[in-house]
Amino acid sequence: xxxxxxxxxxxxxxxxxxxxxxxxxxxxxxxxxxxxxxxxxxxxxxxxxxxxxxxxxxxxxxxxxxxxxxxxxxxxxxxxxxxxxxxxxxxxxxxxxxxxxxxxxxxxxxxxxxxxxxxxxxxxxxxxxxxxxxxxxxxxxxxxxxxxxxxxxxxxxxxxxxxxxxxxxxxxxxxxxxxxxxxxxxxxxxxxxxxxxxxxxxxxxxxxxxxxxxxxxxxxxxxxxxxxxxxxxxxxxxxxxxxxxxxxxxxxxxxxxxxxxxxxxxxxxxxxxxxxxxxxxxxxxxxxxxxxxxxxxxxxxxxxxxxxxxxxxxxxxxxxxxxxxxxxxxx
Amino acid sequence: xxxxxxxxxxxxxxxxxxxxxxxxxxxxxxxxxxxxxxxxxxxxxxxxxxxxxxxxxxxxxxxxxxxxxxxxxxxxxxxxxxxxxxxxxxxxxxxxxxxxxxxxxxxxxxxxxxxxxxxxxxxxxxxxxxxxxxxxxxxxxxxxxxxxxxxxxxxxxxxxxxxxxxxxxxxxxxxxxxxxxxxxxxxxxxxxxxxxxxxxxxxxxxxxxxxxxxxxxxxxxxxxxxxxxxxxxxxxxxxxxxxxxxxxxxxxxxxxxxxxxxxxxxxxxxxxxxxxxxxxxxxxxxxxxxxxxxxxxxxxxxxxxxxxxxxxxxxxxxxxxxxxxxxxxxxxxxxxxxxxxxxxxxxxxxxxxxxxxxxxxxxxxxxxxxxxxxxxxxxxxxxxxxxxxxxxxxxxxxxxxxxxxxxxxxxxxxxxxxxxxxxxxxxxxxxxxxxxxxxxxxxxxxxxxxxxxxxxxxxxxxxxxxxxxxxxxxxxxxxxxxxxxxxxxxxxxxxxxxxxxx
Numbered sequence: 100x101x102x103x104x105x106x107x108x109x110x111x112x113x114x115x116x117x118x119x120x121x122x123x124x125x126x127x128x129x130x131x132x133x134x135x136x137x138x139x140x141x142x143x144x145x146x147x148x149x150x151x152x153x154x155x156x157x158x159x160x161x162x163x164x165x166x167x168x169x170x171x172x173x174x175x176x177x178x179x180x181x182x183x184x185x186x187x188x189x190x191x192x193x194x195x196x197x198x199x200x201x202x203x204x205x206x207x208x209x210x211x212x213x214x215x216x217x218x219x220x221x222x223x224x225x226x227x228x229x230x231x232x233x234x235x236x237x238x239x240x241x242x243x244x245x246x247x248x249x250x251x252x253x254x255x256x257x258x259x260x261x262x263x264x265x266x267x268x269x270x271x272x273x274x275x276x277x278x279x280x281x282x283x284x285x286x287x288x289x290x291x292x293x294x295x296x297x298x299x300x301x302x303x304x305x306x307x308x309x310x311x312x313x314x315x316x317x318x319x320x321x322x323x324x325x326x327x328x329x330x331x332x333x334x335x336x337x338x339x340x341x342x343x344x345x346x347x348x349x350x351x352x353x354x355x356x357x358x359x360x361x362x363x364x365x366x367x368x369x370x371x372x373x374x375x376x377x378x379x380x381x382x383x384x385x386x387x388x389x390x391x392x393x394x395x396x397x398x399x400x401x402x403x404x405x406x407x408x409x410x411x412x413x414x415x416x417x418x419x420x421x422x423x424x425x426x427x428x429x430x
Numbered sequence: 431x432x433x434x435x436x437x438x439x440x441x442x443x444x445x446x447x448x449x450x451x452x453x454x455x456x457x458x459x460x461x462x463x464x465x466x467x468x469x470x471x472x473x474x475x476x477x478x479x480x481x482x483x484x485x486x487x488x489x490x491x492x493x494x495x496x497x498x499x500x501x502x503x504x505x506x507x508x509x510x511x512x513x514x515x516x517x518x519x520x521x522x523x524x525x526x527x528x529x530x531x532x533x534x535x536x537x538x539x540x541x542x543x544x545x546x547x548x549x550x551x552x553x554x555x556x557x558x559x560x561x562x563x564x565x566x567x568x569x570x571x572x573x574x575x576x577x578x579x580x581x582x583x584x585x586x587x588x589x590x591x592x593x594x595x596x597x598x599x600x601x602x603x604x605x606x607x608x609x610x611x612x613x614x615x616x617x618x619x620x621x622x623x624x625x626x627x628x629x630x631x632x633x634x635x636x637x638x639x640x641x642x643x644x645x646x647x648x649x650x651x652x653x654x655x656x657x658x659x660x661x662x663x664x665x666x667x668x669x670x671x672x673x674x675x676x677x678x679x680x681x682x683x684x685x686x687x688x689x690x691x692x693x694x695x696x697x698x699x700x701x702x703x704x705x706x707x708x709x710x711x712x713x714x715x716x717x718x719x720x721x722x723x724x725x726x727x728x729x730x731x732x733x734x735x736x737x738x739x740x741x742x743x744x745x746x747x748x749x750x751x752x753x754x755x756x757x758x759x760x761x762x763x764x765x766x767x768x769x770x771x772x773x774x775x776x777x778x779x780x781x782x783x784x785x786x787x788x789x790x791x792x793x794x795x796x797x798x799x800x801x802x803x804x805x806x807x808x809x810x811x812x813x814x815x816x817x818x819x820x821x822x823x824x825x826x827x828x829x830x831x832x833x834x835x836x837x838x839x840x841x842x843x844x845x846x847x848x849x850x851x852x853x854x855x856x857x858x859x860x861x862x863x864x865x866x867x868x869x870x871x872x873x874x875x876x877x878x879x880x881x882x883x884x885x886x887x888x889x890x891x892x893x894x895x896x897x898x899x900x901x902x903x904x905x906x907x908x909x910x911x912x913x914x915x916x917x918x919x920x921x922x923x924x925x926x927x928x929x930x931x932x
Contacts, residue, residue: 293794293795294790294793294794294795295786295787295790295793295794295795296793297795298779298783298786298795301772301774301775301779302772302775302779302783304774305772305773305774305775306768306771306772306773306774308768308769309768309769309770309771309772310772310783311731311751312729312731312751312761312763312769312770313751313783313784313837314750314751314752314755314784315752315783316750316752372772372774372775373774
């Protein structure tokens with residue numbers, strides 16, 4: 100076994116075929132983007148603006164981590180936006196101004212509610228064999244219907260000061276929100292990269308049948324992944340409730356698409372079996388910076404939507420090219 | 431004889447590594463040229479160049495007297511070159527007629543004339559002597575039938591050259607005869623066939639000439655009558671493979687596993703047999719006999735409706751693979767790409783997947799230990815990889831099979847079940863696998879080997895049970911091994927099922 104350049108490519112390609120080049124490529128693209136923004140928009144590199152960007156990306160970032168876990172296993176979760184709404188309302192309920200619950204309660208409720216809905220997804224997909232697309236689509240509509248029904252489509256206002264502080268204060272100079280995101284990111288990275296469970300996640304996405312025949316409990320792996328994804332959506336819902344200071348049943352619409360976009364830009368393959376959390380971080384940042392740019396320029400959110408779609412296509416094309424390059428170099 | 435093809439001085443490199451060193455190849459009308467060589471010898475690359483999938487670095491291709499430069503497969507097809515791939519992926523929901531005329535439908539104003547297509551298809555099917563309705567969907571065809579449809583398609587394109595890549599690797603013996611009939615038909619139409627195969631025993635039956643490649647060079651080209659199979663092997667590997675089926679002095683002991691009246695509706699019925707310690711038990715049968723289904727039930731991937739499996743006297747009715755693995759049973763499945771490997775993963779990922787949990791610390795991967803295990807087994811099995819981090823997809827068939835073997839050996843199994851262990855693997859690697867099986871039984875482990883290659887099964891088994899249509903039809907011990915007896919037991923007792931005639 101040699102130690103020449105070709106084996107470095109192998110190692111790189113191992114992390115995610117083609118992703119090392121892509122990651123580095125995407126990273127440079129991100130840097131260039133920031134430089135362009137900084138030069139053309141003096142408002143960009145200011146503390147309030149950067150703080151804003153960090154706050155903006157945190158909630159989508161947390162969703163993206165959960166989505167990445169599910170995508171790598173070869174699945175998809177379209178229901179995270181609706182789960183965010185359910186959790187937004189549920190956690191706000193336990194943080195109403197007249198309530199005396201300690202701040203930990205809304206957190207537990209948010210994680211439990213999200214985890215529970217995610218677990219239902221997991222049961223349907225893993226144990227009843229339903230296609231992830233279908234199951235989570237059904238959950239998207241059911242959860243949304245549920246939360247609108249329970250709240251009569253009316254938000255919960257008047258939340259306690261501690262609860263509002265969760266998303267609106269700072270810690271060590273950075274907004275709280277970004278800390279939550281970073282912790283989720285690091286845990287996700289360790290889980291995927293350093294644990295047996297993480298390896299199983301990649302294996303299930305790479306070849307589910309072979310993994311099953313190797314003695315791995317594929318059903319349990321999938322069940323756990325969807326539960327985690329749901330729990331993270333639950334956390335995101337709480338953070339959102341705190342941020343907008345209300346439990347609003349209408350939030351989260353389309354959040355799943357942003358999460359998927361961030362993951363895909365970050366090099367996660369929709370076919371499963373490859374992707375990394377670090378790539379997702381960059382994907383989230385790119386989306387955030389672009390969104391911020393549009394905001395600074397005062398462009399309508401509809402332009403942003405079109406732009407997001409274009410970026411996704413572009414990112415996937417770059418990914419396919421990079422994978423082809425790695426393949427032909429190694430064969 | 432008419433020369434239809436002349437490839438001269440073909441050179442090709444990939445990433446600075448030369449894989450073809452000035453190879454010549456001639457092809458004449460109406461002949462079958464067998465192209466043989468170990469994996470990596472260059473035969474696939476030569477054919478890919480002919481098909482326009484790869485472009486040679488240098489060399490001339492003369493087709494029917496005209497120099498050509500083939501740059502894509504559509505052009506190759508137009509020039510009269512067709513390929514029947516080893517793995518056929520037809521569009522499952524399409525009918526035979528639709529598939530045959532894909533891309534050149536009989537259409538008027540965009541509306542396809544289905545009836546006309548079906549009539550034309552019937553003509554081709556009759557020519558191939560295939561009694562199937564043109565309305566049959568591709569997914570309902572057997573591998574052999576799909577293959578013949580592909581050949582009919584090549585014929586319908588007016589192909590002068592048909593390249594067949596391992597055509598008999600996935601079809602039964604009777605279907606092979608059918609294929610050979612079709613090839614005779616092609617020959618009578620003066621079509622030239624390039625026949626790539628690892629099954630050297632077949633070549634005297636079908637080939638006219640044999641060309642042997644080794645390490646990117648053409649070693650020799652001779653008439654089939656001038657070469658024995660041993661000669662071919664010698665040219666291919668350039669080293670003596672004494673005894674393709676190595677002898678073994680294994681001691682056969684007590685019963686380690688007993689299967690009692692195992693049944694599963696629609697797949698197998700009342701199957702009972704014993705496996706002894708140190709034994710190589712072969713299971714013969716045609717495709718559909720239920721062999722794979724039985725072993726995957728023993729392994730826990732399927733549930734039996736009734737019956738039991740006993741391992742060392744204790745009942746083991748595995749409900750999932752991990753139950754069987756815990757009891758030290760390993761199953762090396764057929765079709766390694768679909769069921770044995772994560773092609774996106776590295777060799778290390780694949781090899782360590784069964785032991786990761788065992789070696790883990792508080793759920794964390796123990797890379798130091800598993801890397802050690804992996805490196806050791808890679809060396810022990812002589813797996814050719816650039817490093818343990820090489821992506822498995824890029825390995826040759828033989829090395830991929832070794833990776834699957836490595837994975838299972840790390841679980842320290844006592845019973846190892848091999849389902850078609852040497853399918854799609856070259857002679858050199860096959861020999862290594864036979865030696866490995868022998869090593870295992872010499873260590874006191876027990877093996878079950880399923881194979882559709884009769885000579886192979888007879889060569890490496892101590893005892894053979896024959897299955898047919900889900901039942902055990904007979905058992906033979908070494909002294910009584912006979913290809914004919916096995917075939918008789920394996921063949922269906924009823925008339926072969928026919929599809930609805932057109």
